[in-house]
Amino acid sequence: MLPELRETGNLTQVAERLNVSQPAVSKVLAKAEATLGVSLLRRDERPVKLTSEGELLAEFAEQRIGMETLLVRRLNVIRKRGAGLVRIASFGASSSTRILPPLLKRMRQRLPEIEIEIVELTDQDASRAVKEGLVDFATLAGGNDVDLDYFPLAKDRLVALVPEGSPLSGKVSVTPEDLAKKEFIMTKGGSEPLVRDWFRGAGVQPNVRHTALQLTSILAMVRAGFGLSVVAEMAVPENHPEVTIVPLDPVKQREIFLCRPVGSFASHAAERFWNVLT
Incomplete structure (x- = not known):
């Protein structure tokens, strides 16, 4: 009811949509306000508007309607044989x-x-x-x-991300020792344990100065010169301007x-x- 009222601003139109009388709509709203102890409508305005509390309830009602619609859709799919x-x-x-x-x-x-x-x-x-x-x-x-x-x-592998034109960008591969000398951006995604294990295998620690969860953030920071990073190769988008992908030595794979x-x-x-x- 509240979503319809927010859309139309008219109790009569809401009643017509719901196929009930206007007094019935008014009675339901009044009962709801009495139960909740707050006003849901700004009745002194035309068209009628919802109060902040009314807006909150309207949003909740729309979410519930959306979930019910999704549920019905899923059940209809399941009813089909083999679906x-x-x-x-x-x-x-x-x-x-x-x-x-x-x-x-x-x-x-x-x-x-x-x-x-x-x-x-x-x-x-x-x-x-x-x-x-x-x-x-x-x-x-x-x-x-x-x-x-x-x-x-x-099967995937870890690769280094370095700024285009940097000394490391021209190398065939980079080692943990190469990257440990630079400021490092650590991924907080699922590859982090593999990245740390790769450094640990060489007996060095990355100079972690920044951390990021999203790859787009890591690419932006590498591009801006905030440091280097190591991520899963398949996660890197095809278009990554001003950032060079360099293989690791030794190779670090994951399945x-x-x-x-x-x-x-x-x-x-x-x-x-x-x-x-x-």
Whole structure:
């Protein structure tokens, strides 16, 4: 009711939309105000406007309507024979831009009746979401959790990001000792443990002066001369002006998997998706 009133500013029009009488609308609003102890309408204005409290409730109502609409849509899909919804947690740019798109394109051709929904999360949140059953599958780097089944998707490697034109940008590869001499921007994404392990293997520590979660932020800081960084190669966009990608020596690789909880599937759609994939 409040969303309609915010849109029309007219109680009569709201009543017509809801197919009830205007006194009924007024009675519901008055009862709500009495229960909440706040005014929901500014009745002295034309068209009628909502108070701040009314706006808050209207926003809540719209969100609830949206969730109900989504629920009905999903249930309708599930009712179709062989159909259903598969939810996949993606851990970031590497997965969302390079790995999942071609995979999902193939799966949609094989299983056109199944709806696929991608939820982008951090590595830690993606792992927790799949273990707690909030999603059916998750893309994760590494495959050593006994509570999960793994299907290999891709191999990736760490690379250095250096400003274009810097002395390191012309090298065939860079070592931990090369980067340890410079100011360093540490990624706070899922590659951080691998980055630190790469430095640790050479017995040196990076001179971490900045930290960033988003790759776009890291690229901007490298471009501006705030330091160098090491990230997963697949996470780097095709267009990265004024920033040069340099391989590492020694090479540091990681494998990307699609994973699911060990045991039964949460839905028939998820089981079909996994069986076709594997």
